[in-house]
Amino acid sequence: MADAHGAAVYVESTTRRSQRLVLRHGFTPREPVTIPGGPRMYPSWRPSRASVRQNGVSGPVTPGR
Structure with a gap:
């Protein structure tokens, strides 16, 4: 949905393990x-x-810029 609207995505993971999941999907x-x-x-x-x-x-776009 975010891509369809041209929006960037920010997520917070509570463990390194869950962060690794989102990193596999193009997150930095x-x-x-x-x-x-x-x-x-x-x-x-x-x-x-x-x-x-x-x-x-x-590369990644810095939030707020």
Whole structure:
């Protein structure tokens, strides 16, 4: 659905194992985040596949840019 709308995707995994799953689908890992009093999170990012095809982007797009 995100690709159909030209949107990038951000996900947070709660384990390295689950992060490896999304990495197999074109996501790029980001620095782990530890939530005070909570779990360690493993964020990942993937630019829109539509923008990769249209703009020839070869690497991840930084969120907010």
